[in-house]
Amino acid sequence: MSVPASPWALLAELTHACPLHCPYCSNPVDLTRRSRELGTAHWAEVMRQAGELGVVHTHLSGGEPLLRPDLEQITTAAETAGIYTQLVTSGVGLDADRLAALADAGLRSVQLSVQAADPRANDRIAGRPSSFTAKEKAAALVRDAGLPLGLNVVLHRENLDAIDAVIDLGVVWDVDRIELANTQFYGWGLLNRTALLPTPGQLARARDTVARRRAGLPGRPELVWVVPDHFDGVAKPCMGGWGAVSLTVAPDGTVLPCPAAASLPDLDPPNVLDHPLDWIWHRSPAFNRYRGTDWMTEPCRSCDMRTQDFGGCRCQAYALTGDATHTDPACRLSPDHALVRSLVEHSEEGAPPKPWVHRRAGRRARRCPGPTG
Amino acid sequence: MSTQPAAADWRPALVPAAVLRHDPVRGADLLLLPERVVVLQGRGEVVVGLCDGTRTVRAIVEELTARFPGAPVADEVPAFLDGLRREGCLR
Numbered sequence: 480m481s482v483p484a485s486p487w488a489l490l491a492e493l494t495h496a497c498p499l500h501c502p503y504c505s506n507p508v509d510l511t512r513r514s515r516e517l518g519t520a521h522w523a524e525v526m527r528q529a530g531e532l533g534v535v536h537t538h539l540s541g542g543e544p545l546l547r548p549d550l551e552q553i554t555t556a557a558e559t560a561g562i563y564t565q566l567v568t569s570g571v572g573l574d575a576d577r578l579a580a581l582a583d584a585g586l587r588s589v590q591l592s593v594q595a596a597d598p599r600a601n602d603r604i605a606g607r608p609s610s611f612t613a614k615e616k617a618a619a620l621v622r623d624a625g626l627p628l629g630l631n632v633v634l635h636r637e638n639l640d641a642i643d644a645v646i647d648l649g650v651v652w653d654v655d656r657i658e659l660a661n662t663q664f665y666g667w668g669l670l671n672r673t674a675l676l677p678t679p680g681q682l683a684r685a686r687d688t689v690a691r692r693r694a695g696l697p698g699r700p701e702l703v704w705v706v707p708d709h710f711d712g713v714a715k716p717c718m719g720g721w722g723a724v725s726l727t728v729a730p731d732g733t734v735l736p737c738p739a740a741a742s743l744p745d746l747d748p749p750n751v752l753d754h755p756l757d758w759i760w761h762r763s764p765a766f767n768r769y770r771g772t773d774w775m776t777e778p779c780r781s782c783d784m785r786t787q788d789f790g791g792c793r794c795q796a797y798a799l800t801g802d803a804t805h806t807d808p809a810c811r812l813s814p815d816h817a818l819v820r821s822l823v824e825h826s827e828e829g830a831p832p833k834p835w836v837h838r839r840a841g842r843r844a845r846r847c848p849g850p851t852g
Numbered sequence: 853m854s855t856q857p858a859a860a861d862w863r864p865a866l867v868p869a870a871v872l873r874h875d876p877v878r879g880a881d882l883l884l885l886p887e888r889v890v891v892l893q894g895r896g897e898v899v900v901g902l903c904d905g906t907r908t909v910r911a912i913v914e915e916l917t918a919r920f921p922g923a924p925v926a927d928e929v930p931a932f933l934d935g936l937r938r939e940g941c942l943r
Contacts, residue, residue, distance in 0.1 A: 485877050487889060533877035535884055563871055563884040588869060588886040627869040627886045655869075656886065701940075 483770060485533025486760060488725035489562070490540055490738060493522065493553065495730050497542040498571040500606030500837035501594065503633050503668040503675055506542060507741040510840045511730040519549040521751065523556035525728055528756040530560025534726075538590070540567035542730070545577065551584040558585030565590055567631070570617030571610055578620050588627040590658075591617055595637075596644035604637065606837040618652040629656035630700075634707075635675035637832065639685045646692050649700045657700050659689065661707035665739040665794045667838050674835040678828045682710055709819050712811030714791025721769035721793060726760060734759045736766055739794040743803055769793050769803070776804050778812045864912075864933050864942045865905030872900055883941050890941060895920070899929055903942055909933060 594604035598611035791807020881897035
């Protein structure tokens with residue numbers, strides 16, 4: 480195999496602790512305890528090594544990264560390493576002093592999550608009262624500080640029909656970018672798939688809305704539509720390929736090709752406490768496991784699309800078929816595609832809302848009802 | 853000239869979100885923005901380096917023509933700058 484190209488981006492999951500409890504959280508179901516989190520010096524060293532490896536972008540994420548009192552020092556370490564920083568936050572806990580300290584530390588941009596444009600719906604999905612109010616305040620603070628601001632809205636059955644309102648909110652909050660990200664079904668999203676899976680009709684309407692609004696906006700905010708992959712019979716080029724573009728460092732220093740890969744058995748992911756990042760990226764068995772095309776089985780192996788979609792998502796292949804080397808069942812060419820078709824066909828328009836489990840440490844801690852009516 | 857992609861009196865400047873830096877790992881010049889990296893080709897870094905909000909496009913073209921005699925500066929630089937503006941890198 481040829482030498483892998485350098486990674487461009489690092490997702491730094493600084494903590495899995497979070498004031499919100501979104502049922503589609505991208506953190507693993509087994510959340511890392513705070514006592515196992517890397518310390519400041521370790522994170523600073525991760526940033527230094529990442530810069531040397533070729534990383535130029537980092538998402539300072541979580542959980543809620545504002546819960547780390549040393550976020551400023553980690554930000555400075557990234558900036559010193561030449562890495563462009565983006566804070567990925569719920570907005571809960573951000574005040575003017577903290578934002579000023581982060582900007583002084585070198586923070587370049589902010590991505591703010593929003594669960595819905597309606598405050599009550601937002602707080603219900605987030606599982607936290609008054610979180611919408613905190614987000615509204617955070618957006619204004621970021622604007623006042625002159626930092627670029629994007630919204631990230633995870634889409635699912637309960638908010639897809641209200642996309643117009645989300646876009647209106649982005650216009651009122653004067654954001655630069657709105658990422659409309661359809662739920663991906665691993666981890667918590669998989670646990671809550673029945674409640675979150677949209678209907679084909681909802682997706683078609685949402686797509687039309689995005690196209691209509693894009694045509695009507697004067698270039699700002701930029702609307703980014705992250706396509707769902709259960710509905711079109713096409714596998715997404717997950718992470719731009721395994722170990723091809725970016726890496727994730729989990730709170731305890733575990734390094735993964737994507738945040739969901741913690742769910743794969745026998746991956747034996749490396750840790751920054753044991754190995755340099757350079758070795759992890761170039762040499763570790765975990766990063767080479769599904770790199771390139773040699774690992775593929777049919778129909779991927781002989782498919783013309785293999786260097787474009789990379790066989791789709793390994794975590795989804797494992798979650799649905801029990802074998803991570805299988806073709807992603809989202810692809811219509813997969814022998815397991817019927818699994819995905821049957822999910823979609825059972826997603827009915829007008830069906831009553833189903834309960835979901837809010838993300839919490841110690842999973843399934845509490846069942847929460849969907850909306851009434 | 854039949855087309856004038858960038859007005860000669862525009863004074864281009866990087867948007868506040870953009871960072872211009874050299875990438876020693878890839879031997880490339882990059883414009884970094886939220887969620888985006890623009891890899892500058894050829895002498896793009898030199899051109900962008902002149903976009904300080906005080907020089908007009910006309911002045912930038914004159915300066916580059918003097919520095920790189922024989923290069924197709926007048927034909928290519930205004931279109932290059934306009935492209936970066938469309939991509940949200942310059943204002």
